[in-house]
Amino acid sequence: MASDKPGNSFSHFTNKDCAFFPCHHAADRDSFNCLFCFCPLYALGEDCGGSFSYTPEGIKDCSNCLLPHAKGGYDYIRENIGRITDMARRGKSERDPA
Numbered sequence: 001m002a003s004d005k006p007g008n009s010f011s012h013f014t015n016k017d018c019a020f021f022p023c024h025h026a027a028d029r030d031s032f033n034c035l036f037c038f039c040p041l042y043a044l045g046e047d048c049g050g051s052f053s054y055t056p057e058g059i060k061d062c063s064n065c066l067l068p069h070a071k072g073g074y075d076y077i078r079e080n081i082g083r084i085t086d087m088a089r090r091g092k093s094e095r096d097p098a
Contacts, residue, residue, distance in 0.1 A: 011033075011035065011074040012033050012035060012074065013033065013034050013035045014032055014033065014034055015034045016029075018034065021034070023037075024063065024064070024065070024066055024069065025063075026064070026066065027066060027069060028070070031070070031071060032069050032070075033068070033069045033070070033073055033074065034069070035068075035074065036068035036069070036073065036074075036077060039062060039065070039067070039068045039077075040068075040077060040081060040084060041067075041068070041077060041080055041081075041083075041084065042060065042062065043084055043087065044080075044083060044084065044087075045060065047083075048067075049067060049076065049080065050062060050065035050067040050068070051064050051065045051066070051067065052064070052065050
């Protein structure tokens with residue numbers, strides 16, 4: 001299995017020159033992974049596995065989630081990306097009946 005430790009350019013990238021780095025307040029600056037700047041699992045809603053909340057307007061807020069940016073995040077995304085492709089193939093939400 002691939003490893004998301006620094007040095008594996010396909011699975012770990014840190015952009016310390018980014019104006020927003022680090023974009024999550026609790027992030028470990030030395031190991032933060034910017035590879036998934038936008039989480040591909042966002043569309044899974046409540047089933048993404050991350051630490052999120054909803055704004056009063058009902059928008060998913062992932063600002064407290066470090067799942068795609070921390071150790072193990074690359075592997076977690078890789079293991080779950082098939083759920084997104086299945087949703088796209090079906091053209092509906094994972095929660096909708098088949």
